[in-house]
Amino acid sequence: MHGFLRRFLAPRWQHADAQVRCQAAGRLDPARPDQRQALERLCLDDDPRVRRAALGRLDDPEALLRLLAQRPDNPELHGYLTELLCGQTGGLELPRRQALVEQLDDATLLAAIALQGDNQQLRLAALARLDEEEALIRQACDNGIAAVRHAAAARVTSEAGLQRLAQQARRDRQVMRQARERLNRLRADAASLKAARQRRETLLASLEAHARAPWEPLYAGRYRHLVREWEALEDLPDASQEQRFQDASLRCRKVITDHEAREHAHAAANRRHEQATEAREALLEALEESLAGLPRGDTLNEQDIASLRSQRLLLANRWQALSDLHVTDEALRQRYDAVMADYDRVIAAWERLVARREELEAALADHDHQRLTACLKACDWPGDLPDTPLLKRARDELAGASARQSEDLDAQLARFGEDLALLEQLLDRGAFKGASRLHQSLKHRAETLPAAQLRPHQASLKRLGARLAELRDWRGFVAGPKREQLCQAIDELANDGGLADAELDRRHRQLVRDWKGLGDAAAKRELSERFRAASDRIHERLGPWRDRLAAERTRNLEAREALCEQLEALLASPADNADPDALRQIRDQARQEWRRHSPVPREQAEAVGRRFGRIRHALQGLIDQRAEEVAEAKRQLIDQARTLLEQRMPPAARAEEAKALQQRWRQLGRAPRGEEQALWRTFRELCDQIFAAREAQREDHVQRARQRLDEMQALIDRLDAWHPTRHADGEVLEQAIDQAAALEPLPSGRRTEGMRRRWSGIVRARRERLTRLAVVEEIQRWQACRPLLDAHLQADATLLEGGEAESIPLDDGLALPADMIAAHEQRNASRRQPAEPEAITEQLARLRVHLSLLAMGRVHQHDEPLRLAIQVERLNEGLGRELTRAEEVRAVLRSLLATGPVSPEQWQREVGEFDALLTRLTQLPPP
Incomplete structure (x- = not known):
């Protein structure tokens, strides 16, 4: 019952029957708020007839737009709003409609208003709110107002849209023509952009290939040229291209930096070579001075020979070490061989003397002159060396007593006194060995001098002998504890099992050197045997290590000899076109290989070192010879470049010839170090002049092309401003066409294409006008x-x-x-x-x-x-x-x-x- 009453008492606009709701909508008053809300609800009714009846009662566009926002799929609402905003119904003022259109977002409604609006400004306002290109194309093709068509066509930017406009805009030939022109311009821009990108890709590929290439004299110049060309391009690279450019530039700069580092290293190696040469010369001079000073002395003793041996050992070790690092000059090697020959001669004479020392002393003691003569002959002492004290005594003994007596006694006594003073000075300095030898000599000479004349010197000789004995006792007092310490140290070293073999050998050698440095001071048999027993234990312990070291030295010696044989084979038959850089690489690798195979047996070290030094010297000579040949070939290339620069020929052809010369330059290799840079600077200056002439010609061509473009632009503007008034004015057009033909060819580009299109349009329009004028003149006649x-x-x-x-x-x-x-x-x-x-x-x-x-x-x-x-x-x-x-x-x-x-x-x-x-x-x- 209650439901029936509710349906019976409900308003008619809410009736279940659509026909009743439709009738109720016609009776609702939109001026009353409650009935207006009912009309708005009926505008959204499910029945189309009800919606149309309700919409016919409303004329408020704002309310209708709100309803459209609630039901965007309402076709009646769309249609009524279109009629209302287009001015077909409702009687709304144009400014209000235009303001409403400027706030719309519905693309369908806006498209309908742009097509059906009763005012051009209203259509343009609706068109301005459209964003979809499909809607713009429809407006450009179907709109009834030319201004709206042109505005819509102007907003179509895609290539597909312009192509559709050119095909479908048959209603407006201007839209079709403009679409074709914009499409052609867009395609020309795309082609130009593609060409620019292709140029950038080509340049980038060249730069990447250059980054992978090895260094050559033109490397840095070509890199700078590629960078300048990259920076001269007008278009902007994308992120990937920029990254590739930076990576390639980084690799190129690394190649250049590595080359500069190698150049610095070569310069440092040259300085080290010069320092090594100076060190060799200093060592040679020291040994030469020592050998040259021997003949100037009064006597030759063991100390002189020991000093000479020390210098020779120092020279040999230092020479070998320097030879392992640097090639020895031939002149220094000859000096070294000569010094070694003089040294060997002195040492051989000394060894012969040492071998017969006991026999000479026995003959002197027995005053056996025949044995003395035989011993002196066997010693074969060189005549340019001073005699040793023993030889001098022997020669004096042979000279006979008469010769000794014939000597001035006063002179002998004076020399005796001088030697006593010298003995006192040696004792004051603590020079025990020199003082001991001089004291023995004085005692021997005192036996041969008369006692009466020698009496004033006897007291000084005894006093100095006592001081010498005191010095000998003091040395023994100091050397005794030192020997105890050395024995204790070598025992501890022999019992220490935790040391490495190399460290054990180093400490053992140091202790042995310290022991030998004590000489015969405080020498005791027990300490000597103790020290020798500990040393023998260490030697026995180091035996396997020394065997391994000896085997390694033997292998290193064999490797060095094999290296020498390989290099000798290379030097025996060098290739006629051997590259100096390849030879330099072989030299450097051989030096590294030589250093790696170290050490070698001491007996063969000097011989194999000399052999390697001679080989390196010969290899360096071959390198210098090949480098000089390269330098001569590069001088010829410089002459050819200079001749090419002086020839009268097109700069472009000259530049191509210069590129061929540069290619040949890169294939030749490097000249001698100091000469390579000078030759390269000269060659590069000539090539720069050649390329500068080519660039000047290109710039001149560009300038002339730009001038032709400006003249063509002026001609186009002049012809565009000219309008013929009679058919006889066609001569002016023909003259302009002849002038345009004289300006051809114009440089390619978007500006040229645009100028040609404009020129063709102007000429076509002027010909059409002249044709019309001819017709008009015929009709006038x-x-x-x-x-x-x-x-x-x-x-x-x-x-x-x-x-x-x-x-x-x-x-x-x-x-x-x-x-x-x-x-x-x-x-x-x-x-x-x-x-x-x-x-x-x-x-x-x-x-x-x-x-x-x-x-x-x-x-x-x-x-x-x-x-x-x-x-x-x-x-x-x-x-x-x-x-x-x-x-x-x-x-x-x-x-x-x-x-x-x-x-x-x-x-x-x-x-x-x-x-x-x-x-x-x-x-x-x-x-």
């Missing part, structure tokens, strides 16, 4: 003939009414061309032999159709057979030369003048059409 035509028509009418055939004379003041005079005479003749009226009617129709084709390009449907016949005749007549439009108009008018006799009825039927067509032909295009 025809207007001057109208009195003559009227006279012929009057004569025709008289003839057709039964009168006589009258010939119309020419007016003397009327100047007609020959073809028009012939037509005039033909018209007079046609009245004497008149044709059939049907033929005259057909001829007039043909002339009208022909003139209509010339004026409008189309004819009526019933004139289509005549149009086809006329076009066939035009094609046949145009086989030899195609007639211009003015000539065709003139031919038609000439035929019109010659056609007769024409009745007034026939003329009245055609004259209006003829006048309209002639008036249309006199209309000129806008300037």
